Amino acid sequence: MVRRIFLGAALAASLAFGTAGAxxxxxxxxxxxxxxxxxxxxxxxxxNTKFKLVIKNLDATPEEFEMSNPKREKVVKGxxxxxxxxxxxxxxxxxxxxxxxxxTARGKIVAK
Amino acid sequence: xxxxxxxxxREVLEASLIVGIVMAAARGVAGRGLWVAAGIAGGLVGAxxxxxxxxxxxxxxxxxxxxxxxxxxxxxxxxxxxxxxxWMGRHGQELAADAKxxxxxxxxxxxxxYALATVIGLAVLREGxxxxxxxxxxxxxxxxxxxxxxxxxxxxxxxxxxAGAALYLGLLRIPMxxxxxxxxxxxxxxxxxxxxxxxxxxVQADLLPTLGDAVWDSSAIIDDQSIAGKALHALLGYxxxxxxxxxxxxxxxxxxxxxxxxxxxxxxxxAPSARRASFGVVLLAAGLAAGxxxxxxxxxxxxxxxxxxxxxxxxxxxFDKSKSGRNNGQSYTNEIGYGVTSWWQPExxxxxxxxxxxxxxxxxxxxxxxxxxxxxxxxxxxxxxFAEYSHAADRxxxxxxxxxxxIEKELGRTLLTAxxxxxxxxxxxxxxxxxxxxxxxxxxxxxxxxxxxxxxYGQVADFESPGKLADQQHRVGPVFLGTxxxxxxxxVRYEAGYLFGLTRATETGAIRWKLEYEIFF
Numbered sequence: 001m002v003r004r005i006f007l008g009a010a011l012a013a014s015l016a017f018g019t020a021g022a023x024x025x026x027x028x029x030x031x032x033x034x035x036x037x038x039x040x041x042x043x044x045x046x047x048n049t050k051f052k053l054v055i056k057n058l059d060a061t062p063e064e065f066e067m068s069n070p071k072r073e074k075v076v077k078g079x080x081x082x083x084x085x086x087x088x089x090x091x092x093x094x095x096x097x098x099x100x101x102x103x104t105a106r107g108k109i110v111a112k
Numbered sequence: 113x114x115x116x117x118x119x120x121x122r123e124v125l126e127a128s129l130i131v132g133i134v135m136a137a138a139r140g141v142a143g144r145g146l147w148v149a150a151g152i153a154g155g156l157v158g159a160x161x162x163x164x165x166x167x168x169x170x171x172x173x174x175x176x177x178x179x180x181x182x183x184x185x186x187x188x189x190x191x192x193x194x195x196x197x198x199w200m201g202r203h204g205q206e207l208a209a210d211a212k213x214x215x216x217x218x219x220x221x222x223x224x225x226y227a228l229a230t231v232i233g234l235a236v237l238r239e240g241x242x243x244x245x246x247x248x249x250x251x252x253x254x255x256x257x258x259x260x261x262x263x264x265x266x267x268x269x270x271x272x273x274x275a276g277a278a279l280y281l282g283l284l285r286i287p288m289x290x291x292x293x294x295x296x297x298x299x300x301x302x303x304x305x306x307x308x309x310x311x312x313x314x315v316q317a318d319l320l321p322t323l324g325d326a327v328w329d330s331s332a333i334i335d336d337q338s339i340a341g342k343a344l345h346a347l348l349g350y351x352x353x354x355x356x357x358x359x360x361x362x363x364x365x366x367x368x369x370x371x372x373x374x375x376x377x378x379x380x381x382x383a384p385s386a387r388r389a390s391f392g393v394v395l396l397a398a399g400l401a402a403g404x405x406x407x408x409x410x411x412x413x414x415x416x417x418x419x420x421x422x423x424x425x426x427x428x429x430x431f432d433k434s435k436s437g438r439n440n441g442q443s444y445t446n447e448i449g450y451g452v453t454s455w456w457q458p459e460x461x462x463x464x465x466x467x468x469x470x471x472x473x474x475x476x477x478x479x480x481x482x483x484x485x486x487x488x489x490x491x492x493x494x495x496x497x498f499a500e501y502s503h504a505a506d507r508x509x510x511x512x513x514x515x516x517x518x519i520e521k522e523l524g525r526t527l528l529t530a531x532x533x534x535x536x537x538x539x540x541x542x543x544x545x546x547x548x549x550x551x552x553x554x555x556x557x558x559x560x561x562x563x564x565x566x567x568x569y570g571q572v573a574d575f576e577s578p579g580k581l582a583d584q585q586h587r588v589g590p591v592f593l594g595t596x597x598x599x600x601x602x603x604v605r606y607e608a609g610y611l612f613g614l615t616r617a618t619e620t621g622a623i624r625w626k627l628e629y630e631i632f633f
Contacts, residue, residue: 070489073415075418085488
């Protein structure tokens with residue numbers, strides 16, 4: 001029984017890490033948070049490609065970067081950085097917002 | 113004249129369809145004619161009053177008085193209809209049996225006829241007020257004189273009443289023993305439609321989010337301004353472009369009233385007989401030995417957010433034929449969790465359960481841990497790990513621990529999640545079984561507030577000797593979920609679903625729900 005569990009775990013892990021190499025050379029985009037607003041508010045990315053988004057929080061207070069589709073939530077403390085993995089996106093626009101300041105911190109990623 | 117006839121007809125049609133259904137549902141009850149007439153009369157008087165004070169009402173609640181008033185009336189009607197259906201569920205079989213022996217006249221004493229009369233009154237009031245206002249408006253503005261308009265109005269009232277009468281007579285042709293089921297179903301849909309309409313009014317009053325302005329647009333098939341559309345609106349709350357929140361209220365009403373109806377009908381009123389009680393004890397013992405029948409229906413995601421505090425409530429009620437002793441099993445958990453690091457979230461949970469035939473009692477305290485192993489989206493799968501230890505409240509019951517992977521795959525707007533768990537008992541009176549359980553969910557993102565999906569849960573009491581499929585528990589059903597921010601801080605998540613039992617060992621149906629509040633600390 002123990003062996004079966006280990007086999008199952010190994011299978012799941014290998015599936016998860018299956019494309020291990022793919023993330024190594026990935027494009028990276030940056031968005032900053034200043035005065036509870038995102039800069040820039042629109043980020044152009046290539047469609048159908050995986051990429052990383054680095055969030056630099058230039059404010060003193062924390063902000064939670066959030067996207068509904070796909071589901072991403074990351075709290076970035078004041079003065080800190082956080083990274084989100086995104087893509088591949090079909091062409092279109094994908095909105096994100098700062099959950100702690102949802103009225104001012106809004107932006108979108110446009111995949112072309 | 114024709115224009116006013118048509119407009120009045122459409123309004124009267126809605127009310128008269130409701131009156132027809134309600135009257136058919138009350139068939140065979142002595143004195144119902146009086147109650148119905150009282151309801152109609154009361155509704156007409158109320159309509160006149162509403163029309164008189166229309167401006168004052170509209171000005172209430174910072175200009176949203178009209179919408180709130182309409183929503184309140186509709187919710188009151190939903191409550192009345194729901195209560196009637198639940199009441200009928202409890203006593204309907206007795207009444208049907210009585211009717212055969214007593215003839216078609218049944219004692220009206222117990223029946224909540226005033227509930228039906230109120231529903232009729234409210235329907236007449238709603239539609240009547242609109243008719244009165246409309247006619248008044250025409251009388252005030254139309255230079256052509258009041259006669260053609262009044263004539264048209266009279267024709268409209270007549271035609272609308274005829275339609276309602278036709279529905280009533282049509283329903284009467286159904287034999288008594290089926291009439292109960294048919295009218296109960298119609299009333300359930302009526303109530304759900306009203307709840308959806310009430311939700312629409314609250315959206316206009318800015319008290320509810322739309323959850324999506326138009327989840328679909330069927331105006332090409334049936335326009336909601338047409339006669340057919342209005343009739344469907346009366347019966348079901350049909351709109352060509354429903355907002356997500358309307359669908360939510362519709363489904364929630366069906367689930368809640370329908371669930372209560374079944375729970376009430378399937379378990380006989382009164383104290384459980386000795387035989388039922390002892391059967392229940394046998395099942396309970398079997399449940400303890402094999403690991404309790406799966407009660408917590410929850411799909412866990414491999415996601416941890418550091419610094420986030422969660423308060424969560426889960427509930428489920430299972431339904432089955434009353435003789436099986438598995439009907440109306442309830443299970444509730446309440447828990448609090450916190451994202452301690454960016455990859456570890458511990459939670460503490462309290463479990464309460466009421467097995468069929470027994471009272472609610474506290475079952476266990478559980479310490480749960482979710483570990484996020486991969487950053488979401490970084491790899492082909494999102495991977496996490498879950499481990500919990502559950503301490504039984506009853507000293508004579510065994511504790512247990514459970515663990516397993518949390519696996520997720522993102523595919524555009526679709527999210528697929530799987531939980532695969534192994535559980536073992538420890539301590540006193542433990543069984544040696546290794547229980548395997550799974551939870552699967554596929555959901556589709558429409559908007560943050562409304563995501564429909566399908567989920568499946570299952571349990572194999574001992575995967576080392578799994579036995580026949582029919583003896584395992586497997587269930588599947590629809591679910592919808594979403595998030596919402598009613599306050600400035602934090603966020604509310606909800607889930608609600610119905611599960612159909614697939615094997616002989618599984619209860620026929622179950623409803624499950626979750627309500628969660630998250631806040632950053």
